[in-house]
Amino acid sequence: MKKIILSLTFILFAAFGFSQALKPVKIDSLVTVSLPKGFTKKDTLGQQIFTGSSSMGYIVVIRSKNAPNNKPLDKERDLNQVLKTYIDGIQKQSRTGSVMYPRDTTIGTLKAKVFTLRIDNSGSTGESPQLKSFILIYTQDVTYTFEYNYPEQRAELVKAELNAFSSSIKLAPDLKRNDQYISNAKGLSFGAKVGIYGGIPLVIIIIMITVIRRKKRLAEEA
Numbered sequence: 336m337k338k339i340i341l342s343l344t345f346i347l348f349a350a351f352g353f354s355q356a357l358k359p360v361k362i363d364s365l366v367t368v369s370l371p372k373g374f375t376k377k378d379t380l381g382q383q384i385f386t387g388s389s390s391m392g393y394i395v396v397i398r399s400k401n402a403p404n405n406k407p408l409d410k411e412r413d414l415n416q417v418l419k420t421y422i423d424g425i426q427k428q429s430r431t432g433s434v435m436y437p438r439d440t441t442i443g444t445l446k447a448k449v450f451t452l453r454i455d456n457s458g459s460t461g462e463s464p465q466l467k468s469f470i471l472i473y474t475q476d477v478t479y480t481f482e483y484n485y486p487e488q489r490a491e492l493v494k495a496e497l498n499a500f501s502s503s504i505k506l507a508p509d510l511k512r513n514d515q516y517i518s519n520a521k522g523l524s525f526g527a528k529v530g531i532y533g534g535i536p537l538v539i540i541i542i543m544i545t546v547i548r549r550k551k552r553l554a555e556e557a
Contacts, residue, residue, distance in 0.1 A: 357389065357499060362398050365510055366472075366479055369503035370394060391493040392485035394500060399478045407475050408516035411446070417473055418448040425469065429454050440470075443506035445515055447472045453487070463488050468497055470504065474514045 357369035362385065371394060374387030385396040408414050426432050429452065437450040448471040455464040463486045470481040483500055485493045512519070 357496075357503065359503065359505075360385065362396060362479065363477070365477075365507040366398075367503075367505040368396055368481060369500060370396065389483075389496055389500070391489060391496045392483050395480075395482040395484070397480040397482075399480070401474075401476055401478060405475060407513075410516055410518050410520065414446060414473060414516045418471055421471055421473070421478070422448065422450060422469075425452060431455050442470075442472060442504055443508075443510060444512050445472055445474070445506060445510055446512075449501075466490065468501075470501060472504075472506075474510065476514075 356372065358372060359367050360370045360374065361367050362383070370385055371387035371389045374385055374394070377384045377386075381400040383398040385394075385398075387394050408417065422434060422437065426434050432452045432454045435451045435453055437448065440447050440449050448469075450469050452467040452469065453464055454467065456462055457464055466485055466487050468483045468485075472479040472481075481501070481504060483493075483497050485497075
């Protein structure tokens with residue numbers, strides 16, 4: 336009986352999934368992603384927000400304009416700091432949210448950040464913990480947020496659709512690495528430079544003191 340119910344469940348999911356198939360949508364002239372049929376779009380405070388219910392989860396895509404006076408980032412570590420700030424901000428929006436599995440990825444020629452936010456209100460509301468899978472792409476002019484939400488108990492079932500959504504993100508060839516940061520030089524961080532260049536003179540001084548003391552001791556022994 337359980338096998339029959341399970342089979343019927345998968346059939347229903349498949350039928351509903353077919354009716355809610357993801358279709359490519361232009362977020363702007365540079366970015367395309369697949370969204371559920373019947374998605375909605377809202378323009379508010381310099382943001383375009385696309386939302387829609389898929390067969391397995393709930394999709395949110397946000398296109399946010401950066402400040403007009405936004406300065407170009409210099410190096411990759413500056414981009415890393417900006418992405419970290421975004422992730423911290425997303426986490427703080429939910430008091431019970433915890434960031435899981437953060438990692439870097441590449442979409443087109445741009446660096447992106449992938450992570451999952453786990454929200455657990457089961458202690459207060461009794462509802463199942465929710466998972467939000469994020470992909471963040473930062474450019475000098477616009478920040479793109481791709482979000483796929485689903486109950487944690489559905490984690491295995493959503494894999495195919497989540498992968499389809501994530502892999503559907505396409506960037507125009509116009510977007511290049513220098514739309515994120517200018518210099519390709521890795522270089523040393525300021526702290527590392529201070530540690531190295533400040534430590535070398537100290538080592539030299541210690542060696543000189545050691546040599547002088549040794550010479551003085553040898554002279555006294557003679």
